[in-house]
Amino acid sequence: MPNQNDSLARYRPLVDDWAAFHRAAASPLPTCVVTNPLRASPAVLDAWLRREGYEPVPVSWMPGAFLLPPEAQPGKTLAHQLGLCWIQEAVATVPVALLAPEPGERVLDLCAAPGNKTAQIATRMANRGTVIAVDRFANRLGVARRQTERLGLVNTCFLAADGCGLPADLEPFDRVLVDVPCSCEGTSRKQPSVLARTASRRKGWRTHVQIALLRKAAQLCRVGGQIAYATCTYAPEENELVLEGLLRSAPAGTFTLRPAPLPGLRTAPGITHWQDRALTAELAHAHRIYPHLNDTGGFFVALIEKRGPLPRQEIDERRAEAPPDLGRALPTSVCEAYESLLTRAYGFSAADLRPYRWVEGRRETAALASADLQVPAAPPSLAQGLSTLHIASALPRLVTVAALLLGRAARHNVIELDDKQVEPFFLRAPLPIRADQILDATGSVPLIARASGIVLGLAELDEVGGQRSVRSVLPKRWYRDPR
Ligand SMILES: C[S@@+](CC[C@H](N)C(=O)[O-])C[C@H]1O[C@@H](n2cnc3c(N)ncnc32)[C@H](O)[C@@H]1O
Incomplete structure (x- = not known):
């Protein structure tokens, strides 16, 4: 481990308990998983993780988040495969909690990859509205x-x-969420080498990129809207000084930092002095999160409200009244054909499919998007919506991830597995079942497999000598080796 006292010593005057900070920043970081509320409750995720030998510990200040040991590999669990959770550092959940996006809104995630905060935003919005994720x-x-x-x-x-x-x-x-690229000092618990790098990198802080990204966020946010600015570093040059630049660059009162309480989480206020320079007092509303305060990584986050327009912004306000762009929509007759195919195959009602509309998908698929997703005409999007039907053959087939999305509502062509049949379902072997486990199989489409309300994937039904069995039909990487 590099000598942190050397590389982080400049922050000593800012930290309340330097010895505790030092100890925490050098200890391994617990792994954290976050419940996907579209698919499971925290209690259900807890049960699925326990089934695979984990003892999840709830994060007291973030509902739905659980800690696992640092060496845990939740990415290999069925819970993760079936979309019941995603992996995200506990402290990294804070910016979206502060931003608090609502269903139906338009939200911009300006530095989105690898997409953990995008997932948090999209699920908080209950799969409605528009999230534009840029990287x-x-x-x-x-x-x-x-x-x-x-x-x-x-x-x-x-x-x-x-x-x-x-x-x-x-x-x-x-x-708008602006989770900028930064010197990452706060990630030392996951990658100790980062501290050795930051000492030499300091001359090359990417403050110009951070300033430009925050200004773009400020431009694209509507008046009355909110911006969360976040980094995983302690450097005031990448945190308070970037915010100060925005506050000072616009007419007084255009932007204001909001007090943003985080119940249960211990934080230090943003600083208002740095190296003999006095900064705007409202920067104290920002949060500095040091590793020893809550046993997390290090983080910085601030919530900004846009209270007035920027000069020459009238064009944006006019565009708000323009009709929304609905993306690569499919002809009505094609949409009706796909909808009727799904309804006949799996007994979905009109209400089950109402939250969605059909759009062109990737790689010979038709995709379902949220009915109110608005896609910008330019720059072109890489992907939108969820691949739902393979349409290359004459008889379109349901895609596994779409079975997971829609399958809870299916009424025909369903197989309900017992808990003890879940693990064997993911082996490449026929799984004997009872006749009473099948709901109305027509034989013309794969069955949707479920267990206690969680969709597992698709399966083919077999019958040999009066014994029925199912064989899962899953993406190759979904299969497990027998224990
Ligand atoms: C801290 S990471 C974002 C993490 C992400 N928000 C999450 O929660 O998974 C910063 C991201 O900014 C991206 N990035 C760097 N420069 C950028 C730019 N000029 N415009 C957009 N994204 C940029 C990087 O590729 C990186 O993925």
């Missing part, structure tokens, strides 16, 4: 997109673009 690197967005599919998110669209250069005529957003 400069398309390959990093690929990870975010796969997570979105696993979690069943239909209100998110991804743009690979430089966030600093987004066109001003993207419609105004109700809320």
Whole structure:
């Protein structure tokens, strides 16, 4: 472990208990998983993790988040595979909790990959409205997109673009998250090497990118909307000084830092003096989170309200009245055909499908998007909606991730498995079942497999000598090795 006293010594005057800070910053970080509220309650996630040998500890200040030991590998659990949770550092859940997006809003996630906060935003919005998730690197967005599919998110669209250069005529957003690239000093518990790097990197702080990203957020946020600015570093140059720059660059009163209580979480206020320089008093409303305060990584977060327009912003306000762009919608007749196919196959009601609309999907699929998802015409989006039907063959087939999204409401062609049949379902072997476990199998489409209300995937039904069995039909990487 590099000598933290050397690389972090400049923060000593800011920290209440330097010895405790030092000890905490050098100890391994607990792993944290967050419940996907679209798919499970915290109690259900807890039960699924216990089934796989974990003893999850609830995070007292973040409902739905659980701690596991530092060496845990929740990414290998069925709970993770089935989209009941995602992995996210506990302290990294704070910015979205402060931003508090609501169902139906338009939210911009300006530095989105690998997409953990995007998932938090989209699920808090109950899979409705619009989340535009932007990152400069398309390959990093690929990870975010796969997570979105696993979690069943239909209100998110991804743009690979430089966030600093987004066109001003993207419609105004109700809320913007700016989780900027930074020197990452607060991640030392996960990657101790980061401290050795930051000492040498300091000359190259990316403050110009942070300033440009925050200004873009400020431009694209609507008047009355909110912006959360976050980093995982202690450096005032990347935190308070960036905010100070925004506050001073606009006419007085345009932006204000909001007091943002975080019940149950211990934080230190943002600083108002640094190296003999006095800063705006309202910076004290920001939160500095040091590792020893709550046994987390280090973090910085502030909530900004936009109270007035920026000069020359009238164009944005006019665009807000323009009709929404509904993205790559499919012709009505095609949508009706897909809807009727799903309804006949699985007995969905019109109400089950009402929250969605059909859009063009990736790789010969039709996708379902949230009915009110508004996709910008430019820059072009990488992906929107959730792949739902493979449409390459004459008889379109349900995609596994769509079975997970819709399957709870299915009334026909369903197999209800017992708890003890769950693990064997993920082996490549026929699983004997009883006739009373099947709901109305027609034989024409794969069955949706469920266990205690959680959808497991798709399966084919077999019958040999009067004994019925199912064989799961899953993406290859979903299968497990027999223990
Ligand atoms: C701290 S990470 C974001 C983590 C993410 N919000 C999450 O919770 O999973 C910062 C991200 O900013 C991206 N980035 C760097 N420069 C950017 C730019 N100019 N525009 C948009 N994204 C950028 C990086 O690729 C990186 O994925």
